[in-house]
Amino acid sequence: MDVSEFREFGKAVVDHIADYWESLPNRHALPVVKPGDIAKSLPSKAPVKGEHWEEILKDIDSIIQPGLTHWQSPNFHGYFPSGHSFPSIVGELLTAGFGCMAFNWMGSPAGTELEITMMNWLGQALGLPQYFLNCDEGPGGGVIHGSASEAVLVALLAARDKTLNSFINKQNGVRRSNLRENLVAYTSDQANSCIEKAAKIASVTIKQLKTHNCQLRGSTLRDEIFKDKANGFVPCIVIATMGTTGTCACDCLDEIGQICKEENIWFHIDAAYAGSAMICPEYRPFMGGVELSDSINVSPHKWMLVNYDCTATWFRDHRYVIDSIGVKRVYLDDQSSEYGIDYHNWQTPLGRRIRSIKLWFVLRSYGIEGIQRYIRNHVALAKYFEQLVNTDSRFEVCSSCMGLVSFRLKRRNSLTELLLKTIIDDGKYYYTPYKIGNKFVIRFAVCTRITKSEDIKNAWNAIVDYTNTMQWDLNGTHNGFIKSI
Amino acid sequence: MDVSEFREFGKAVVDHIADYWESLPNRHALPVVKPGDIAKSLPSKAPVKGEHWEEILKDIDSIIQPGLTHWQSPNFHGYFPSGHSFPSIVGELLTAGFGCMAFNWMGSPAGTELEITMMNWLGQALGLPQYFLNCDEGPGGGVIHGSASEAVLVALLAARDKTLNSFINKQNGVRRSNLRENLVAYTSDQANSCIEKAAKIASVTIKQLKTHNCQLRGSTLRDEIFKDKANGFVPCIVIATMGTTGTCACDCLDEIGQICKEENIWFHIDAAYAGSAMICPEYRPFMGGVELSDSINVSPHKWMLVNYDCTATWFRDHRYVIDSIGVKRVYLDDQSSEYGIDYHNWQTPLGRRIRSIKLWFVLRSYGIEGIQRYIRNHVALAKYFEQLVNTDSRFEVCSSCMGLVSFRLKRRNSLTELLLKTIIDDGKYYYTPYKIGNKFVIRFAVCTRITKSEDIKNAWNAIVDYTNTMQWDLNGTHNGFIKSI
Structure with missing residues (x-):
């Protein structure tokens, strides 16, 4: 690949990333794949002849992206934030470019x-x-x-x-x-x-x-x-x-x-x-x-x-x-x-x-005040989620600090475990579990730069919906596990 | 920075990297800086307000690039190659973009x-x-x-x-x-x-x-x-x-x-x-x-x-x-x-x-055959350098394998040490030292993807020139160290 092809390829990928970010608010946090699906869709050996970058980029669309867990989707609330900003990734590119x-x-x-x-x-x-x-x-x-x-x-x-x-x-x-x-x-x-x-x-x-x-x-x-x-x-x-x-x-x-x-x-x-x-x-x-x-x-x-x-x-x-x-x-x-x-x-x-270039780019692009706004916004969004949980007497907030809230259904652990499993199986939202003492809890972390208060509200509404479905199951006949609670 | 600004910034940096690569054949391997110079030219505190990306990119030109050792310059022969190709860095960007x-x-x-x-x-x-x-x-x-x-x-x-x-x-x-x-x-x-x-x-x-x-x-x-x-x-x-x-x-x-x-x-x-x-x-x-x-x-x-x-x-x-x-x-x-x-x-x-995305991009862009050509070319260039060293009876080749040749002036170590110091002080070329047993040698590694046989020839001619200057010093009066040999 010569320099002029790189100009094309590089800019196409910048647009690809920009398009991906514009699509993120509508993306489910989790992909619909089973273990082995992606590996199966890839050839078993490296190509002998080189391929054009347009061919490769197509496979990002058709194979890789559908198999990603979207850590930057506003529906992702697992773990902690995986840091991201445009100045940072441009800094990463520049570092790689210098080699x-x-x-x-x-x-x-x-x-x-x-x-x-x-x-x-x-x-x-x-x-x-x-x-x-x-x-x-x-x-x-x-x-x-x-x-x-x-x-x-x-x-x-x-x-x-x-x-x-x-x-x-x-x-x-x-x-x-x-x-x-x-x-x-x-x-x-x-x-x-x-x-x-x-x-x-x-x-x-x-x-x-x-x-x-x-x-x-x-x-x-x-x-x-x-x-x-x-x-x-x-x-x-x-x-x-x-x-x-x-x-x-x-x-x-x-x-x-x-x-x-x-x-x-x-x-x-x-x-x-x-x-x-x-x-x-x-x-x-x-x-x-x-x-x-x-x-x-x-x-x-x-x-x-x-x-x-x-x-x-x-x-x-x-x-x-x-x-x-x-x-x-x-x-x-x-x-x-x-x-x-x-x-x-x-x-x-x-x-x-x-690695200092990306840190430099972030500190200069945002300035101290910009980063403060970002942090304070996350904390406020977490506080908002905590308030929403407190509106429903079936739930309890088990911890709340900075951008992280943990909560559970008040009754036995298996209910909260089932709620988490239901959410993850559905795939739109992603949360990770924790145990506080003997209590199984769901961690809700405000993760992305683009998370808005309406995302928090939607996430909570979905939790309520999932829970209501489970309660229907509770009174139903097909799930012995739930019935035994 | 919103998505549309990222499109501009990202593409500007793609061009910046492309321009940098076009400038590499004419760049000296080493920068002209003394320890502390770059730190002194940076503010002592982070800015409170965010800055526009164009301001930041200007400082890459004026502060960072002049302070880089150019590992991708064809005049760089130190250490081993620091791997680089355009498909790889675009892969790195994509990985960062997904976050x-x-x-x-x-x-x-x-x-x-x-x-x-x-x-x-x-x-x-x-x-x-x-x-x-x-x-x-x-x-x-x-x-x-x-x-x-x-x-x-x-x-x-x-x-x-x-x-x-x-x-x-x-x-x-x-x-x-x-x-x-x-x-x-x-x-x-x-x-x-x-x-x-x-x-x-x-x-x-x-x-x-x-x-x-x-x-x-x-x-x-x-x-x-x-x-x-x-x-x-x-x-x-x-x-x-x-x-x-x-x-x-x-x-x-x-x-x-x-x-x-x-x-x-x-x-x-x-x-x-x-x-x-x-x-x-x-x-x-x-x-x-x-x-x-x-x-x-x-x-x-x-x-x-x-x-x-x-x-x-x-x-x-x-x-x-x-x-x-x-x-x-x-x-x-x-x-x-x-x-x-x-x-x-x-x-x-x-x-x-x-990290697999960048490896995937390289294997597909080059194909097995493309990578084989790259490796064989490096080995051939090293062989060419070895042959050049052998044309001058003042020198000896001390090792040669793959893309790496080590050589020295046949007399005492201090001569080769001085030659290396002379080259590094001049800054156009960069080599690293080694010791084989008691022999101080200069390592010559073929490092970059863009190194051509004329670069090897030029590097060798420069080594001969540096050595001739040293010989002049040898007969002169101002360098007691050399005179004592």
């Missing part, structure tokens, strides 16, 4: 320095402590990771090796035997699965501590640390959550931070979703205690209009990261390292593209 | 099934063993990872935990104390830095074994395993390389594979760069022994025209991966998992975008 790698300064000076600057912009916009910023004089700094999974893994690795090294130093170069096996990390039973996965990867025991109202409290943590230390375990990190996946709960950051400080334990905050809301000053009380933290991650690819992948992570002292996972090679030896930052040593892979 | 997550089947049925199919297409096109393919009946399968770094990490984790679990099973549920600390992984002293990093992350001791002609031989490995086992160490994986970063050397895969089989050790092949050449049947002898491997990774984002990130990884038995890093949550519980694949359990992060 530069940015693992060290020399690899892409502009890539590295734009990232350094964007992490300052974002850190300031969120009201993070000054010590986290690249522009601060200390050893703190920010980096763009692929996702919260990578951010918590890197924090865990830095904390793990900081702890191991401190034991070597204390004992004249000899490490206590079995120390590695006795390391322990803490998080809550509400923490995202990526924290459990990070602990598996890093080979560190993780304890998912019991929560109250889905929040990890200081007293729970303190008791556990006391017990563990008495049993010879060595605490190395606490990973608290601001905005859990299940209910957007926020651990008691100030209590946890205080304990970590007293016990000299690394304190990380996973604020993947709710962190973006800190751009609005009225939500900053949520992160009281952040000034005690050693690292924090916020994912603009969730709730700040940046497309996946873009997680912003800050460290109080980035040197622990380099001590843990930094590597040296003659071919990576960067003359300019003494002045700049070689970001490959701040992350798990070696390679990296310039 | 879907594909961590489980339900999240994006088309995303998952296109990936399953692409991994079959690619595995067949490269002549990999049938047992690796998703379409095979066994437990093998392929997945797209972010990079070779992730691929080797996942293989290492699977092997680590398989080994640990086998010791638990043998001893009635009790694990041998200190087992984790006694695990050992093997690779060569030529292996990519990402393997050392993976071992740090996974907390497994890695031995970088001595090579002969940059190749790891079976006898070296066998001796080391024998010694280690006698000392109570437990080997868990050998990570061999097909196409090392330094010289594109290939470890003795058949010998290594045989030993791994006898010793019941996981055998992984990192074929990040050279693996793509297996699309040409004449290079398949390079991977003799692959039929003994448990996993292999090839990076289409290096040498198969796909833009970063896209590493293809296959496992003989993917269940070991899930046993090692799989996680379960009620909100990830996918009704369709029993039929399909939930790829989040095959990778280190939870999130994932649909």
